[in-house]
Amino acid sequence: MSWLTQTLSSSIGKKLVMALTGLFLTSFLAVHVAGNLQLFNADEGLAFNLYTVFMTTSPIIKTISYGLYAFILIHAFQGFYLAYQNRQARGKVTYSKVDNQSTWASRNMALLGTVLLVFIVVHMAQFWYDYKFGQLPFKKYTIELAEGKIVNTETMPEGYMLKSKLEEQLSDDQKTKTIIVKDLYMIVDRAFANLPLVLLYVLSMVAVSYHLVHGFRSAFQTLGINHPKYNPLLDFLGVWVFGIIIPAAFAAMPVYFYIMHLLH
Amino acid sequence: MHLTLKVWRQKNNDSEGRFETYELDGISSDMSFLEMFDVLNEKLIAENKEPVAFDHDCREGICGMCSMYINGRPHGPLQGVATCQLHMRSFNDGDTIVVEPWRAVAFPVIKDLVVSRTAFDRIVASGGFVSVNTGNAQDANSLPVPKEAADHAFMAAACIGCGACVAACKNSSAMLFVSAKISQLALLPQGQAERKIRAEKMVAQMDTEGFGACTNTGACSAECPKEISMENIARMNREYLGAKLTSSAV
Ligand code: HEM
Ligand code: SF4
Ligand code: FES
Numbered sequence: 001m002s003w004l005t006q007t008l009s010s011s012i013g014k015k016l017v018m019a020l021t022g023l024f025l026t027s028f029l030a031v032h033v034a035g036n037l038q039l040f041n042a043d044e045g046l047a048f049n050l051y052t053v054f055m056t057t058s059p060i061i062k063t064i065s066y067g068l069y070a071f072i073l074i075h076a077f078q079g080f081y082l083a084y085q086n087r088q089a090r091g092k093v094t095y096s097k098v099d100n101q102s103t104w105a106s107r108n109m110a111l112l113g114t115v116l117l118v119f120i121v122v123h124m125a126q127f128w129y130d131y132k133f134g135q136l137p138f139k140k141y142t143i144e145l146a147e148g149k150i151v152n153t154e155t156m157p158e159g160y161m162l163k164s165k166l167e168e169q170l171s172d173d174q175k176t177k178t179i180i181v182k183d184l185y186m187i188v189d190r191a192f193a194n195l196p197l198v199l200l201y202v203l204s205m206v207a208v209s210y211h212l213v214h215g216f217r218s219a220f221q222t223l224g225i226n227h228p229k230y231n232p233l234l235d236f237l238g239v240w241v242f243g244i245i246i247p248a249a250f251a252a253m254p255v256y257f258y259i260m261h262l263l264h
Numbered sequence: 265m266h267l268t269l270k271v272w273r274q275k276n277n278d279s280e281g282r283f284e285t286y287e288l289d290g291i292s293s294d295m296s297f298l299e300m301f302d303v304l305n306e307k308l309i310a311e312n313k314e315p316v317a318f319d320h321d322c323r324e325g326i327c328g329m330c331s332m333y334i335n336g337r338p339h340g341p342l343q344g345v346a347t348c349q350l351h352m353r354s355f356n357d358g359d360t361i362v363v364e365p366w367r368a369v370a371f372p373v374i375k376d377l378v379v380s381r382t383a384f385d386r387i388v389a390s391g392g393f394v395s396v397n398t399g400n401a402q403d404a405n406s407l408p409v410p411k412e413a414a415d416h417a418f419m420a421a422a423c424i425g426c427g428a429c430v431a432a433c434k435n436s437s438a439m440l441f442v443s444a445k446i447s448q449l450a451l452l453p454q455g456q457a458e459r460k461i462r463a464e465k466m467v468a469q470m471d472t473e474g475f476g477a478c479t480n481t482g483a484c485s486a487e488c489p490k491e492i493s494m495e496n497i498a499r500m501n502r503e504y505l506g507a508k509l510t511s512s513a514v
Contacts, residue, residue, distance in 0.1 A: 007508040010467060011437075011477035012501055082477055086435035089476035091369040093281065097362045099336030100434065101486035107434055109479060218480040224502030226495050 019219035021075040045185025052184045053166045083110035105214040112211040119204035139183035192257035205251035213243035265291040268360040277372040293353040317376040323348040328424030333364040338428035338487045346489040368436035370473045381427050383473040391465035392445040394454050413451045420447035422490040429484035435476030440484040442470045443500035444492045460507035467504050
C-alpha cells in the first residue's frame with residue numbers, strides 16, 4: 001500500500017475524508033440557501049427562475065456540482081462504513097445499561113445522515129431531475145424597462161419548447177423586454193401544497209440542524225483544529241449559523257408555500 | 265445500607281456470560297466501592313461460592329486497574345475518579361447497582377469483571393517511548409522546556425491507561441488514550457527525534473487492535489478519571505496527518 005492509501009484507510013484518514021467532504025457539503029449549503037431566498041421575492045418567480053438557469057448553465061457551477069454529487073456519495077458510504085466498523089468494535093455483547101455522557105446528536109450521526117440521504121434522493125428526484133429531464137412549463141415575463149416592473153406574466157401553452165433554457169427579447173419600441181424561462185418556481189409552488197412533503201422537508205431540516213450542530217465543530221476537531229482562540233467562533237458558526245439559521249431558512253420555504261396555498 | 269447488585273459473571277472469554285443478582289446488607293456509606301466488593305466476595309466465599317473476579321492494585325487512583333462499568337458509566341457516577349476512589353456515599357440505601365466489564369473487541373474478558381488491556385501495552389510498545397537512554401536527571405536548565413509545554417505534557421502524562429475512554433465510547437475508540445501517549449512526548453524536547461514515526465506506528469497499531477474510530481462525542485474525556493482533554497485527540501490528528509505528509513517512510 002502506498003503511504004497515501006495507507007493514510008486514507010487508517011481510522012484518522014477515514015475521519016479526514018468525512019471532515020473534508022462534510023465541510024464541502026456545508027459550504028454548499030450556505031450558497032444554496034442564499035440562492036433559494038429568491039423564492040421569497042414577490043416577482044412571480046422571475047429571480048428564482050433566472051437563478052436556476054445560472055446554476056445549471058455556468059460551467060464553473062456545473063463542475064462544482066459534479067464534485068458535489070461525488071462528495072455526497074463518498075461522505076454517505078464512508079459514514080455508513082465507519083458506523084458499521086465502530087459498531088463491530090464493541091463486540092457481540094453490549095452493555096445492558098448505558099448512561100453515555102455525550103450529546104444525542106454526536107451519537108446519532110449515522111441515523112441523522114440516513115434521514116439526509118433519503119431527503120437528498122427525494123429532493124433531487126423532485127426538482128433536479130424534473131428540471132434537467134422533465135417537461136417543465138415555460139413562463140413568459142414582460143418587463144417594463146423604465147421602472148423595471150413586471151407588467152405581464154403568462155404560462156406558455158403545454159408542449160412549448162425552447163432550444164435554450166432562457167430567451168430574452170427586447171420589444172420594437174425598446175420600452176419592454178420579454179423573458180421566457182423554464183418555470184421551476186411553479187413546480188416548487190405546486191409541490192409544497194402537499195402536506196406530507198412539507199413535513200418531510202421540515203423534518204429533514206431538523207436532521208440537518210442536529211447533524212451540523214455536532215458535525216461542524218467535529219470536522220474541525222478531526223482536522224486538528226481545537227484552539228481556545230478559535231473555538232468560540234467555530235461554536236458560534238456551528239450552532240447558530242449552520243445549526244439554526246440556515247436550516248430554519250430552508251424549512252421556512254416549504255412552510256411559506258404551504259401557508260400561501262391555505263390562504264388562497 | 266442495603267444494596268441489590270447485578271454483576272456480570274463470565275468464566276472466560278470463550279464462554280457466555282450472564283448477570284447474577286446479589287443482595288448485600290450492612291454496607292457502610294464510608295466504604296469504597298471496591299471494599300463493598302470485598303464484602304460481597306467474603307460472603308460468597310463463606311457460602312462456598314466462586315468470588316467475583318475484579319481487577320485492582322493501588323486503590324488510590326494511580327494504577328488504572330480497577331475497571332468497572334457501573335450503572336452505565338465507567339468508574340461510576342463521579343467525575344474525575346477511578347472506581348477505587350468511589351465511595352458508597354455516592355449511592356442510596358436500597359439502590360440496584362449494575363456492574364459490567366469494559367466491553368470492546370480489543371479488551372477480551374479474562375474472567376467476570378477482569379478484561380485484558382494488553383492491546384494498550386502493544387500500542388505503547390509500538391512507539392510510545394524514547395529510544396535513547398536519557399541517563400541521570402540533568403541540570404534543570406540544560407534543556408529548556410517552556411512552562412506551557414511542560415504543563416500540557418504533564419496533563420497528558422496523567423493518563424493511567426485504565427481504558428475507561430474505550431469503555432465509555434460508543435465506538436470503543438482508544439483515541440483519547442493514544443492521543444495522551446503521543447502528546448506527552450510530542451510536546452517535550454526528548455520526544456522530537458521519533459516524533460513522526462511514533463505517531464505513525466502508534467496509530468497503525470491502534471487500528472490493528474480493532475478499536476473503533478473517533479466521532480468526537482467527548483464521552484471519553486467526560487469519563488476519564490484523569491480528565492484527559494479532547495485537545496489531545498486534535499493534537500494526535502495533527503501529529504499523525506503531518507507525519508504522514510512529511511515523514512520519509514513511503
Ligand atoms: C448523504 C447522507 C449523509 C450521511 C449518510 C452522513 C453520515 C455522516 C456520519 C455517519 C458522520 C459521522 C462520522 C464519524 O465521525 O464517525 C458524519 C459527519 C459529518 N457530516 Fe454527514 N452525512 C450525510 C450528509 C451530510 C451533509 C448533507 C452534510 C453537510 C451539509 C454533512 C456534514 C457532515 C459533517 C460536517 C460531519 C463531521 C465530520 C467529522 O466529524 O469529522 N453530512 N456524516
Ligand atoms: S485517557 Fe483517561 S480514560 Fe483513557 S486510559 Fe487514560 S486515564 Fe483512562
Ligand atoms: S486500583 Fe489503582 S486506579 Fe483504581
